[in-house]
Amino acid sequence: MSASVISPVNPSSSADALASRPRALIDSFNRRIDYLRVSITDRCDLRCQYCLPEDFKGFEEPANWLTHDEMARLIGLFVGFGVAKIRLTGGEPLTRRGVSELATKIAALDGVTDLAISTNGTRLARHAAELRQAGVRRLNVSLDTLDAATFKEITRRDRLQDVLDGLDTAHRVGFDSIKINCVVHSQSNEEDIARLLDFTMAKGFILRLIETMPMGDSGRQYKHVNLNEMGARLGERYGLVATVEHRGPGPARYWATRDNIPALGLITPMSQHFCASCNRVRLSVDGTLYLCLGQENQISLGTALRKGATDDELRQLILAGIAAKPERHEFTTAPERVIRVMAKTGG
Template sequence: MMLYDSHGRRIEYLRLSVTDRCDLRCTYCMPEGFKGYEEPANWLTFDEIERVVGAFARLGVQKIRLTGGEPLLRRNLAELAGRLSSLPGIADLSLSSNGTQLAKHAQALRAAGITRLNVSLDTLDPARFAAITGRDALASVLHGLMAAKEEGFGPIKINMVVMAGINDHEVDDIVAFCGERGFVLRLIETMPIGETGRNAGFVALGPIRERLRSRFGLVDGVVPGGGPAKYLVSPDGRFQIGFITPMSQHFCETCNRVRLSVDGTLYPCLGQNDKVDVRALLRSGCSDEQLEQLLLEGIGRKPFKHEFDEDPAKVVRFMSSTGG
């Protein structure tokens, strides 16, 4: 079965948050002193998550990405990953992480069926890393990346949020870092998700893309994955840089994803406030048919585009509570 929204876009990708907790406090994601976490009793259980993902799979969703917060803070995550990777119809299971816990869990995650990783890395400078994230943990992240590479994850994508006056001067350094180690770099524009996102220091990536294209002789290319990045690759295909431009060149017309937060809230669009309470239906003793109907209704609410430009203050929730 193939699943389409009301605008004719095929929906095949679910970004599934398993926790809103994180052991970092990135300035563009979570406000300083934030303590408004969801109560664990409101988190979807593993059984509930498996049931929802199974329903999505029956409706045609093939790709699942585990996110947070920091998903590796959810106890026994590898067990959940194994359950999800075994579901009929799930063809791709991946994970987004900040990398601090990755060395500890890489082997179990790989054995459980996770094949691809996205790891946040906004700077290679330890002091700047601490300033951005609130924690001196760069060494742990780098150690986690090496452990993941040894376990055979591929591709490993490095996500760098480019911020004016903070790390925009480090782009070339991270390009070199990724090229030397065989990682795929993805540069990301900040989005006005909550006050933290609006104050993050927006940088349009177009000029950076054209400078890197010229400097390294890159050409347009494709890298496996379900996300919105547009890639430049070296002529031999060994080096890739992706650009995620939700603001300067939005990709809403090809959006293929929805998000499910840890408390069971389905968000059809990151840049809108429409939502569907999946947890309430699950805990009311619904049938599989009722669950699938609710998911279809939620996808039916998916708007054609975000309104970040027209109404940048519209979305007041934070990225960490929405799901990465």
């Protein structure tokens, strides 16, 4: 499927379209879209080798970044369509000023039941308390290893202790859930991952293993491994059992302890894709709505907003975008298709 950019619908048809708009966003494959991931910056203070080249310069110009008020306006329109789960992402979202203020605006929206943030953790110690107070209830923290030298090799930065300090602070201020996201590929060391699982189980966190995806040149240089097989090995080693009880808004499948505490999650976009149950879309820092992580289908909500589009006209564009959401990604059949880096859309 070729990339698709949705153009604004004729405003004269606005009244009819809005009068008949659904209470929920249902795409053409009968999937309900109730989860919005919002990248509030594509900048990051790490340079993970599978995500960003060391010398990457292709970031969005700050003049094109949506303001927090503009983001809150667009998010509010999605919430009006029944989107109840919002996740703030990046790049690294905590590199942008005012994240807690934006979170406060989102948490106050009638209909938001789940507000979360994904972070690399380097600045979490500084911001954890204010995020919790602002209404963020769940955290995902990227961490691929507990070995300082390996961490520096992967991220090209010596920041492991900052991440560990951030996790300690986040745990202390009492988030409802803290999950550790670990990207796994053919060069990953399973014993290193096992040590990470020891750490997360001792802390009461959940470790989630994610198959690397061929996004941009950085992502395509790594070969994915089948996490179903690794998950089974780790599950047997740690006495875990597969469960469907702890499914969240995302695609992870979980393994739990014998006393039913979730401990290990698997996200398998390559070996066992979950497109048939996809419930999410992504909004980038410039207001581009991406309909699929593994496709280039998009709609320029930010451009329309800054050209003076009314809320009704923006709702029309959202509906047109959801109608054009593709059936599935093409990571396995056309891995060269997605040229944008992961930081562009926030995973």
